[in-house]
Amino acid sequence: MGRQILRNSLKSLYELQEIDLRIDGLDSEKAQLLSEAQALEAKLADAREKIAARREEARTLEEEKGAMEANLKSEGENITRSEAHLKEIKTQKEYQAVSKEISTAKKLIAELEDQILQKINAIEEINVDVTKKEADLAELEGNVATQKGEVEAKVQSLDSGIAVDVATREQTVKGLPASVMKRYSRLRDQRRGVAVVEAKEGNCMGCNMHLPPQLYNTLFRADDVITCPHCQRILIMKQEVEG
Structure with a gap:
């Protein structure tokens, strides 16, 4: 997967995560209303x-x-x-x-x-x-x-x-490639709906664990889909997907 294609995929994944979390919130609010x-x-x-x-x-x-x-x-x-x-x-x-x-x-x-x-x-x-x-x-x-x-x-x-x-x-x-979607969907099921998280200041913002320096540096190059070694969520650098 080329660097630009990967960057676009990560950006789409990040956007997908935002959409899914928003849908989750709306579904939850709807369920609460129906319960009322x-x-x-x-x-x-x-x-x-x-x-x-x-x-x-x-x-x-x-x-x-x-x-x-x-x-x-x-x-x-x-x-x-x-x-x-x-x-x-x-x-x-x-x-x-x-x-x-x-x-x-x-x-x-x-x-x-x-x-x-x-x-x-x-x-x-x-x-x-x-x-x-x-x-x-x-x-x-x-x-x-x-x-x-x-x-x-x-x-x-x-x-x-x-x-x-x-x-x-x-x-x-x-x-998004089917393989990426499959991984994303599996992680959503396993991690309470959150499959994609930001890596910030050397930490995974999903589990708040410190990331190995080498892995953190690899995120800047966008050579591959990188996951947190602790919680297995897909990591993104926010400035990369927003750029």
């Missing part, structure tokens, strides 16, 4: 689930109240029949037994009425809570819609920026 949108949806889902759970509590209480009211009616009918039966009783023993049944039934009725009242109060409390939660949900839905609109606008803007960079990247890649 998902969090907003999760917040709405949670609020709706809480309302549904409270409504289910109220439904269960209504069923329990209905069963108690049925028992209350049954006990009331039993008392009516027993009181009618009292008039026909001939013996004191039987009269006492029926009277005890009536007394027990009236006690049970009092307990049922108390329990029913507790159910009614609990249902009313839940209904008040559901009404408040529904109002809060309506407000939240409005806020989420606004925030999601802002997020979607930002994502669209990021997508536009990414599309421009991807197009530029495609043109830049065309000017």
Whole structure:
């Protein structure tokens, strides 16, 4: 590879690195925005689930109240029949037994009425809570819609920026040898997205390790693609690629 061709390749690699890092940043920002949108949806889902759970509590209480009211009616009918039966009783023993049944039934009725009242109060409390939660949900839905609109606008803007960079990247890649691109791509995977780094003042700016003087001097000649002996990233002299 000729010196000028190599210098051009290094310059293209440097530009490619800048484009890829910019795309990485945009992709990361987009992922964060999409995550925020998902969090907003999760917040709405949670609020709706809480309302549904409270409504289910109220439904269960209504069923329990209905069963108690049925028992209350049954006990009331039993008392009516027993009181009618009292008039026909001939013996004191039987009269006492029926009277005890009536007394027990009236006690049970009092307990049922108390329990029913507790159910009614609990249902009313839940209904008040559901009404408040529904109002809060309506407000939240409005806020989420606004925030999601802002997020979607930002994502669209990021997508536009990414599309421009991807197009530029495609043109830049065309000017690079396949072997260089293969090495670059492998290093990007291995080194957290950073394959090309500057050599400055005798150091690799990727890993901050000192470079052997002979290797550092070779960078000035641009005779070959030089990599850092410590982190294996491709080294460039910034003044060379910017010149």
